Structures are given as C-alpha cells and as structure tokens.
Amino acid sequence: MSPNTFLKKARRERGLTQVHLAEKLHVAVQTVSSWERGERAPQPGVRKRLCEILGKSPEELGLPPLDGGSLHASTQQDHVPLTVVLSTAEEDRVLPEGASERVRDVASVQEEEQPRAVRRNIFAYAYEDVNRQRMLTRVHERWIKGVFEESLYRLTLLVVPLQERPDLLEDPWQEVFQKSPLPSHSLPPGTRITQVYDQADGELLILGEPGSGKTTLLLELARHEIARARHYERYPLPIYFNLASWAERQLPLEKWLVEEINTKYRISPKLAQIWIEAEQIALLLDGLDDVTPEYRTACIQEINTYRQKYGLAPVVVCCRSADYMAQPARLALNKAVVVNALTTEQIDEFVALAGQDLAILRLALQRDAALREMASTPLMLNTLAIAYQGVPMEEVLTDGSFHIQRNRIFAKYVERLIERGGATTKTYTSVHIKQYLTWLARHLQVRNQTEFYIERLQPDWLENNREQHHYQRTVIRLVTSIQCIVGGALAAWLKGGLKNGVVGSGNGILGLFGGGTGNSMLGWMAPGIGGGSQGGASLILILSIVIWLVSILVGSPSLPTLTLRAIWHGLRTGLRTGLKFGLIISPFSIALFTALGGLMHGISYGLGIGFFLAMLIGLLSGLGDGLRHQQEEPPEKVSFKDRLVDGLIFGTGGGLSFAIVELLLQVNHQSTIIYSFIAALFYFLAFGFGGGTRLFASLGKTIQPAETVAWSWKQMAQDMGNTIKKSLLVALVTLVSVGVIIAGITSLFFADPAYGLHYGLVFGTISGLIVGIAGMLTSMLQSGWSSDILADDQHTIPNEGIARSGRNALIGACIFAPIGGIASGLATGIGFGLLGQLSTWPVMAKAFAVMIAVVLFVIFTIAHGGIAWIEHYTLRWYLWKWNRIPRNYVDFLNCVTNLALMRNVGGGYMFTHRLLLEYFAQLAPSQDGRSVSALSENKELGAYQELSAY
Template identity: 25%
Template sequence: MPDDPLLRLLLGAVVAAVLGWLLNQLPSLPQVPGRTFSVLRLAFELVILGVSLSWLANPPESSSEKTKALVEALGILCLVFFTIDASQLVNILRRNAGPSSEPDRGGTAGISPKQEYRILKILQEEVKKEVKGRLSGSLHNKVHLALCMKAQPKQVDSPLARGIKIGMQPHYPATPRTNVIEVFEHPEVAGKLLILGAPGAGKTTMLLDLAKQLLARNEEDFEQPIPVLLDLSSWQKDEQSIFDWVVAQLNLRHRVRADVGQRWLREQKLLPLLDGLDELASERQAKCVEAINAWLQSDERPGRVVVCSRLKEYESHEASLNLNGAICLLPLEQSQIKEYLLRVTGPELWQSIASDPALLDLAQTPLFLSIITLAHQEISLPEWHQLASSQERQRYLFDAYIRRMLERTIKSQEYTEHKKPTSEKTRYWLIWLAQRLKAGNQTEFLIEKMQPTWLQERSQKRAYQIGCVLIGGLVGVPIGVLIGVLRSGLMFGLKSGLTSGLTFGLMFGLMFVPGVGLGPRQMDEISVVETLSWSWKKAWSGLCRIPIPELRIGLLSGLLSGLLGSLLVDPKFGAMLVLMLALLFRLRLGLRGGLSGLEVERKATPNQGIRRSACNAVCGALIVGLMFSLIIGMVGGLISGLVVEPIVALRFMLTTGLVIGLIIGLLQYGGITCIQHFTLRLVLWQSGNIPWNYARFLNYATERLLLQRVGGSYRFTHDLLREHFAQMPERS
C-alpha cells in the first residue's frame, strides 16, 4: 500500500468519486428487471475485493498459509464475479439501447451457396418429416376420406372477388372432387388461397395434404419454394408485422437465422402455410387479418401463401383477407358416411347412426365420424338421447373417446402392464398440459420449451428459486475442488486444496447462481443452447469491435479496480489489474463473436435441446477455460511478473483465467439452462403436475392416440381435443 498519506488520500478520493459516479448512473439505466441488483452486486464485490487485497497486503503474523489461500481464493472469486456481473450490466445496456446504429448490409454474411443449399435441404427434410408424422397420426387418415369443397370467392377481398360480387362466377375449379392443389395453382388464385370450414371439417388435414404435394414438387425441382407450416395463434404482438413474425417462427421452430429467413422470404424460397387464425382471441383475429393484408401489400409480400380458419370465426369480423381465392370444406354426404362405416366396422354402426338424426348430424364432420368409429363401444344410446344441445353431445363423444383410448388393450413400448400410469393420472397430466398450452397460446409442445411461467402457485415459484441456488451450489463444488487442488493443493497439500476448493465451490453456487436463478429476467425464460460452432472471422471481428456499452463498463471496471489495487496494495499491482480486466473483456467479446449456434437444428428426440445444452456446457467450459487460462496466464503472467514474483504471478494468472473461463463457458453455453430446466421439472414432478420421465409418458399418450409426436415435439391429435382437455376438471 502506498506510504505517502497525501497519495493515499488522493487515491481514496478518486475511488469514492468513481463509486459515486457508478451509483449515480443507476437512474439513467433502462428500467428493466435486474438493473438495481446488478449495480449493487458490483459495488458489494468491489468492497469484498478491496478487503481481501488489503488483508493480503498486510496479513497478520499469526495467519496460517491455509488462511492466506482461502482469502486469496475469496479475492479471485470476487474478481471473477465482478467481471461476469459487469458483462451482465453490459448486456442490459445492449438489450435496451434500441435499434442498432449500424447500417443494414442485407444478405447472409458468412453463408456460402453450398452451405445455403445444405441448410435448405435440412429444412426440407424437417418439414417433410413433420407433414408425414402429422398426417399419419391424424384421426382423419385412419381411413381415407375425400374432403369435398366449394368456391367461396366473396370471403376474400381481391379484384376477382369484387368482380364476383356483381354477378361473375369464379373460373377456378372447386367442385366436391377437386384436389386442393388444382385450386392453389389455378392462374386466378396464383397460390394465394384461403381455406375455410367448420371445426373438425379437415382444414388442417387439407393444408397438410397440400404441403405434402408441394414438397414433392420441391424435391423434383429445388427452385420451387419449400412450404413451412406456421400457427397464427402465436402472433401475440400488435406491433409485430407478419413478416417479422414469420422470421421469428422460422428461428424458433427450425433454428433458421433471422437474416437468412428474411432473405429467403424476400426471394420467395419459402411458402408460408398459416393455420389457426381462429385460435386467436376474437378481438385479435381482425387485427391479424389487417396485419396479413399489410404484409400482402408491402414490398416484402409473399409470392404465394395459404391461410386456414374456421368459417364462423372468420365471418364474425368485417375484415377480409386480400387473397385471390377461397374454398370452404363441405359436410360429408350420407353416402360417404355409409361407405366409410361399412368398410371399417360393418353395417351395425351405420344402422345405429342412420336411425339417430343428432348422431348422423355430427357424423357429417370428419373428426367426429372418426371418433364415433373408434369409440362407439363407449357410447350409450339412452345417455345420448338425454343430451339436449350439440355442445353436450360433442363433450360426450370426446369423453367416450378418451375413456376408450385409455382402456383399450395395447402392447405398449413404454410401460409394462404393471408400471403404466392409471387412467386417472394420465387424464390429469393431459388436462394440466392442455391448460398450460392454452394459457400460452401454443398448439405444439417440446419438453425443452417448458418455462418457469408454468408454475402457478407461489410456493412452486419459491421452491424453483431455492432449487436453482442449491443445485447451482452443487454444480460449483467440482469446479471449486479442481481449482483448489490446482492452486492450493500443489503448494500446501491435497487436504488444504480440497478444503479451499469446497469453500470456493459452495461460495460460487451460493453467491453467483442466485443472481442468475433468482433474477427476474431469468425467472421468466429458459433458453436452450443446442449447437456450437466456431468462426475465426467473427471472433476477430468481436476482438476488434469496440461497442459503446462495453467501452463504458470496461473503462469503468478497469479504472476502479486499478485505483483500488493501487490504494490497498501497490500502484504497479493496480496497473496489473487494469491490464488483466482489459484482456478479459477483449477475450469475452471475441469469444461471444466466434462461438455461436448453427442456423438449422433438427429436433429428432424428446428433450434433445436440454441434452445438447448439457453437452455444450461441458464443451464450452473446457474450451473457454483452457483458452482463458493459457492466454491470461501467459500474457498476464508476463506483465504481472514485472510487479510481483514471476512464479507467483504466473500461478495467479493461470488459475484466475481457468476459473473465469470455466465459469463463463459452463454458464453461458448451457449450464444455467440445465440447472433451471432440472429444477423446474423437479418442482412440477413434486407437485404432481408431471411424471418423472416425461418423454416416456408423452410417448405412451401417443400410443393411446391422444397425442401426436413428430420428432421431439408433441401435439394433441386435434385442437378440439386439446380444448376439451383444457376445459375438463382436474379432479373427477
């Protein structure tokens, strides 16, 4: 520590001024969750760092080497936390700094034509697998039914439709036996089509059939656009354009990078097939129609697009889509119903249906005809005749279908006969899942997409928060033991190394993870890290860039740490801290630019995202830990060797770099994701909301024809079935 009282007073004043400036910046930071917590953590860590450095500069004569090692570990820990928390504060500034001032260069930098072709082929195979899986699991396709249609040109607002309103007739074919692709490709429709129908009429099945035929043409001629299935129920922001929403959905569902998705849409390499307009809230449907029309009239308008909606909901608002053609699916004719039932069950069921007008009326809908066929053993005609309304009859049929699917004898690939869940548990778990999907306006479910917002009770949320801390502490122990053995064990013995390592690990878990697991932003979202790739070009760009938020925080951190080190230890030691922090910030910028995810990633198995995140966390920790250790150890050691003993400086820098690298790599590339996901699953399992092996149960529900599985995603066999489960009482 400097001996001159005047110099000590001057340095203290500067440190106080910088600390005051930091706290005064709090009101000017964006009003976002976590800003106060981040600034207070920085101040607290600086105080602890200062106390540790002061103690190490003049340790009591009675202090042992073990005590010195523990205090030194505490100082390193605070320095690590300060670096990471400063980076988090940078991220808060960057996320809320508004649109980037850099010009939009367009294009898809970094992707060659060969890479683009490969990514498009992956997307093509992914969509093909989705279409095949959903068609094979559709109740409509257990026995093929030819869906009938008729033209409804008045449902769309186009030049052709305006002509039809004064007496003209559409020239595009839409007879009961017409194939949908004939209508879609007719010159007067030109690939802009609206599909309407009653609930369960087969709109989604027709859309999937159209996608299947379009995929076949894309395989023959790769210049043809690839159809992509998207659900409009996820459009929840009025200010978000449909173009931006499609780009976001491509990234969410297929991992297509935003700039790549934008260019593909502009170049019409993709053909959006938009389902579920009617699943939006009634007041939002008209807004969505207006947003689609704005997209159709913009410079980014699609060449071809298809929209699906229920007829009644579409007609409930005045706005009409600016598409070229519209078709409406017709109820099944009695001859079709009779032919279907005679092929599947024989004459007895047909005779029962034909003699009951209410049952025959519902059988005209393909969905309910399939349900009646599969669950007719559970239908009691005396109970049926007591039902007064159509809604009661529909609920009765769904209940009969669920009972039949749960009680029928199957050879399960997931459970043995004595291990399978009871019908009551299966029903409850599906009710809970349907309610969560409905609350989140979702139709598709992936295990890795479960979020903390699914926790309904306050006790569950508190258990999740505490669980993140405790599990984070357990994760920190192996890192702490490794560092303790490397640092203290080699000098003071294995026992001392293990002691300091355990202390370091528990401090890591109980001090750092609460900032991540309990932060308001992290509480709301779990983001998976599925793939890692390295780009030297992007890494160099990250090292060379000097963004304003990083510059502000970097200069502040270096100045404050340097002044603190100069005040408490030595001016040369303060200069060493400035250089080391500057090197850390540069390395982190280069790492963030160079190590990133791939553009498209397949979801082949359930919970694939979490398993990949765990693997990437380990790989990221090893890569970043070694990188930071070597670079900081060599460069920082050489610089620090001018201030303190070279061996001590090298050991300090090597272990400090390894600690920072391991923690950044582990947490930034999937570690926090795994901690949050495991804790969330544990809380939900303990509450009885889900089984322990969720993928196994979901596969079992698929065997029971209650869910469909495509790769690693699940959905109910029909949206009406999902709605029925969501309305069922949890305990019956």
C-alpha cells in the first residue's frame, strides 16, 4: 500500500509530529506511523477523535467515513449507506443492502484478481492511484465544499418529492416489442437521489422546475459517489460538468469531455482519454437547459452517441423540465425522475419551525393559493422566508401573474439581504449594488456562464463599437507610449553630451564605459553619414533602427517568413514614406538649427537631420511592412483625428523623456531643447502617421493572460532548424537593406563610394546581427516558453490570473533580456571591431549590450504577459468610468458575497442560484427599453414596469 499522504499533510498543517498526535489520541507512535504508511486504518472511535484534532472530515484525511458507513458525518439521511467494517486484525467486507450490481461486480472482480495473501480491504482508499485521489479531491473541493455546502438553502436541505417518468426516455426496445411506456408514478416519500441512482444503475435523468433543487440533488449525489470512489479502487470517478460550454463549438462529447477535464480540472488530455476509454468516469452533466435551444437537440444526440460507445459508464443529466420536453430528442438512460413541488405538509413544517418570525407568512400561505404555488420549490420557500420575515400581512398577499409575483418576491428578498448587511453595505448603496449586479448578470446570461472570474473580463463586454474603439485606442497609446519613452531616453543616454552631432562630455553611456569625450573614439567613422549627422548622431540612428525592428519582431505572433514579394512591398512602402516625411521634417529642422547657429548652420544641420529622420522613418516603415507582410490581417484604418492625437501623445512622451535624460546628464540647455524637439517631431510622425502603432497587431482585441508558464526544451529543439533558417533570412534582409541605404546616402553626401560602402557595411552588419538575434530569441521564446490560463479550480484568489500574468512577464523578461543584450553587444563588437577596425569596440559593445537589454526587457515584458495586465486594468477603468462596475471590484464582490447574493467559488464568484441571476439579468433594459429576459422569454410587457415601480 502507498502512504496516506492526506493524513500526513493534515498532521503537518496542524504543526504536529507523530509523537504529539499519538499522545493526543492515547495510542502508540507506531500506530500513527502505520496509518500514514497506509498499512492500517484507525478504529471508528479513534477516527472520530482524529478528525476533531485535525479539523477535517474522514474523506479529507483519506479514511473510511464515520457512523457505521454514512457518507458524511453531518448527514444521516442516506438510505443506502455503504456499511464499512474495518478492523486492524481482520479484513472483512460488507456490501450494503440494495447496493447496485455494479458495486458487487467491482468487489468480486477485485477479489478474484488479488491473491488472498496480499488482498486488502476493498473499502480502503486506492492509495496506489494518486491521480484518482487528486481528481476526487479537486471535484470535492470545487463542487462539494465550494458550492454544495455553501448553497443558499444548505441549512434547510429538504427531501424533495420525486416522480419517475419512463415516458421521457428513449426506449431501444420500443420498436421491437411495440409496448407502451410504463406509467409515471411517485416514489415513496423520503426517497433519496442516491437510491434512485443505484436503482438506475448509474443512468439517470433529473428534471424539474427552476429552483426545484436539481443541481442540489446532483451535487448531493456527487458527494455520495466521491465517497464511494475513494473506497472502491475501480469505482467510476464522479466528475461534474456544465453543458453550457458545449454549445460554443459543438464538439463530439468525448472530445469535449477531454478538453473540459484538462482546462477545468488540470488533468492531462492523455490521462483523461484513458479514463474515458476505460469507462472510469461517471458523468454528472448539469445545465442541459443552459445550452441554447437551437443546439439542445444536437447535444442530447451527442450524449446518446457517447452512451452507445461507452455503455457501462454512468451518466446523470440535469435539465429544466420545460426545456427538455420542448425539443424532440430523448436521452437513452435507464431512469428519469421529475422533482415535484413540495407538499403542503413540507411547506407547513418548514414555516412552523421558524415560529413567530414567519407566523404572518404561514397565515398568508394558507389564504393565498398563488403564494402557496410560489413556495412549492425549496429555493422560493427559502426566499420567501427571508424576504417576508416579520412583515405585515398586506405585504405578503400577492396578485398578478406568476412572473410578476416571483419578481416581486426576489425584489423584496434582495432588499432584505441588503438591509441585513448593515455596515457591510456602507460603501455601496442599494441602487449601486443592484446596478452592478444587473450588468454582471446580463453578461453572464448572454455568455451562458454561471461563474465569474474578474480576470476573464474581455473587451467584448463593452456595450458597442464606439466603446470598444475608445478602449482599443487607449491600450495602443499606453503600450506605444512606453515604447517611445524608452526609445527617447536611450537615444539621449547614447547621445550623452553631443554638441553639433559629436560625442561630447562623456556623461552618456559611452562615457560610462570609458569612451571619453569628443569624437575620437569613432576614428575614421567620426564624420558620420554626412549632412550634419556626424558619428554620434549616426549611432542614434542605428539604435533607433534596431529598437523599431526588435519591437516588430518581438510583438509579432511568430517569426515572419520573408518572400521576394514581401521584400519588394517593404521597399516601395519605405521609399514612398521617406520622401513624404522628408518634405515635412526638413523645413522644421532648418528653422530650428538656423535659430541655433545661423543660416548656413541651419541648412547644413537642419537639412541633414530632417533628411535622415525621414530616411529613418521610411526605412523602418518599409522594413516593418516587409516583415509583417503576409502574416497578419490588413491593418485597420485609423482616422486623421486619431493619428493626430496619437502623434501628440507619442511625440510628447518621446521628446520629454529625451529632454529629462539630457538634463540629468547636464547637457547644454539650448542643445537639449533643439534635439528634444527633433525627437518629439520624429515620434510624432513615425508613430502618429508612419504606422508605428501597428507594432502589436492584436492590441485591445482579446486579453490573453500568461497565468501559467512552462518551458519545453524538447519543443524548442524541434523548432530550432526552422528558427535558425528564418532568423538568418531576417538578419540578411535587414543587413542588406540598412547597409545599402546608408551606404548610398553616405556616398551621396561625401562623394566617396569606398567610405560609404564601408560605413554601410558596418551599420548594416550591426543592425542585421542584432535583429537576427532578437528574432532567434523571440522564436525560441515562442516555441519553448508556453503560457496558458489557470484552470477554474486552481483559482484561489480573486484576479489571481492577472497578477500572475504580470509576474510571469517580468520573469520571462529577466531571463531573455540579458541573453539578448549580451549577444547584441557581441554583434556590435563584431561590427565596430572586425569590420570598422576600431580599437574602442569594447566600449561600443558594452554600451549596446546594456541598451538592447533594456529594450528587450521592456518589449518582452509587454509582449509576453504585460499587455494582458495593461489591457485588463484599462478595461476595468473604462467599465468603472461608464458606471458598469465599482472602482474596487474585488471589494464589491466580497461585499455581495457577504450579503448572500453571490458566493465565492475559489477565486471566482457565482450567483447563489440561477433564478437570482435571471432576476437581475431581466432588470437590464434593452435598446427599446424592455428587460432582456422579458424579450428572450416572451414574458408580459408589464412585468418590468411593475417591478420597477415596486
């Protein structure tokens, strides 16, 4: 037997050693040790004391249940208990009276397979199969502790009357024997759903009206079956599924189950498939009525197809009666039961137990037949009890249609819960609580969701295209502003104390690594490209090229495959863009430098700076379009107004960051103003009108958090060949493009082709190598570094996913940015040392290593998880601005949870009942003023008006 890890873990959580626990239980230390080794199980008397000391149920400690086999210590109502007799000296087995043949078969098969000498008690936990125990624990924690035990009417769990309906099922023998369906009949009072399940041999359909307790019965059954599965080594695993998500893609049920087990319970698809094929999963399928009507029949047919393939696997389905009967298909199961209305005796007994608090309600129920009908389900009976506790008779008696009455009751119920909240609701008024819950309920209903996780908010929760446009532009501006600010700061840091384009005071990054002052460290490259752009300005030019191209690569969904058509497209785009912006920038530059040093100085420097900025924009735009060509959808058209606002934002950000760094470096103020304005103009045009906002194509469309991350060396190795090939091609295209353009322009200014070719070769090589390295790292990251969202059952803290996404983004950036920086520094050293033949290449290499590492850190953080963080909180800000949610959403959701309007499920929230969700959803007005649910369910037009007046 494998160790009882559950018991061992619980002991350690209490801070107890085996010695301390043995002393508390008055047993030997060896006895406690044998329990944890799985060799023995404690006697019932000791087991009870053990549960009290460790504060857990027997199931949670990996032990048989208490009280002679009842499946839960607090529940004595199961009529078919698993009578467990465990002895440390004997290995007796007692099967329950009336247990299904399936249970007996499992027992007999296991007895035959195990030799007598090593045979263990069949009721002992299957410690050997850790995966089974983990699965059972996840279902129990999620649905039994998280939902069933916290349900709205958990304190008054009524034994609802059941009626068997054979006519609601598909009978495969109908055509053979031409027999009439068996008549429906009521089951004996007090019949438990577990008894019906056993009699149906695990094949059951549960129908009922809204609020009748169908889901509660299903979860009660799940709790019972979890306990059985813990004791029977080969007993099917009961797993809860909600069919609402099936309608999204209408997959074959088997494939959908594998995906649900993987995403919801974090079990590998391979293991899930093994369990399914071995018929080791008992499907507890809730929410068939949540499947949209047009797909409901197809869903039933999928369930029947699954049953044909896995006929011995237990299947239980829950649905509202009207929704099931409204479609033609029938489920092929053994039994169907309908949850009947509570009897008058049950209602009277329930109300009588409350004494004087519900005396008026009891009298009203006797007088008002309509109210008595409303109270015929457990949910509405509890709702009435809370809503009308101690109110006058005239407020209890009702009139109007059923839906109007029910809405009135829920309105009173909500008000009463809010009033009871007292201090809890000081932060939020009753109006705000209803407003926020109405918005949330409507969106959950539209999406067929029952659980809400804050991190699952998406842009499509916004009301219309106008709101989505505002949100998307804001996200784009935030992300691109970060890019411009970083670029401007790095350019100023590299420029240092430039004066008239020459490296000057040594306060910049080159001076930090020993470059000294002046332009001597650039050697023969000191004249620069020409036209006023001397060596220092040329370095800024190459840095800008690299930053832009690295941003394009890292922000792309995959490394592009370049074609001749893409390259030609990029060249045309770049040439056209460069000429256009050259005509715009040059006049401004000439005017600025004329004011600084006279007309000739203005023409020389202004024309050169303006021309090269335009060339830079054209080059980057062309290369960017070439790299993106054929790999993403055509960019959305951006209006002139948006372009103008974008340009002003980005220009201001880039220019200010440039100026601030220069001031910190104590650069001449006049020079700072001129070059800051030039930087602002560059970012204004490049990112406002030159296509810079398309660096991340999917910004603001879908939030994709990186809540969990994993690294796969195997996958990276498999993709390495294709990665190297693509990276070399991108590097070659960049090298040639940058080298040819810079060589051509340099030769034009200096009339020296040899100088120009040499200059272009150095900068082209540096650009190509750094971009190739960035592409290589990006591709490695995308193939080896995988990210995903957390399974619902793994959420323990509200909004945990977004926090994890931000943290994982920083981790990934901390790993890859230094690698990219070092590799880029080496590439710079190759360019300046081997090709440029400069003795100061180590200084250049160190400086570019630091700057590229900073660039990669920022871009990797944004592209691989940081964007999700920005998008999420931007969306939250807009929803708060438009009065859809409160500023502190977690605090609000905890508040309404304390009011019992919602309940916490791990790190998520759900309404305490679907009827309550529907009540709030129908309060949301549609475009024509009517409530959403009134339109969707064809209710009376006056329902909403009466409710509003109430």
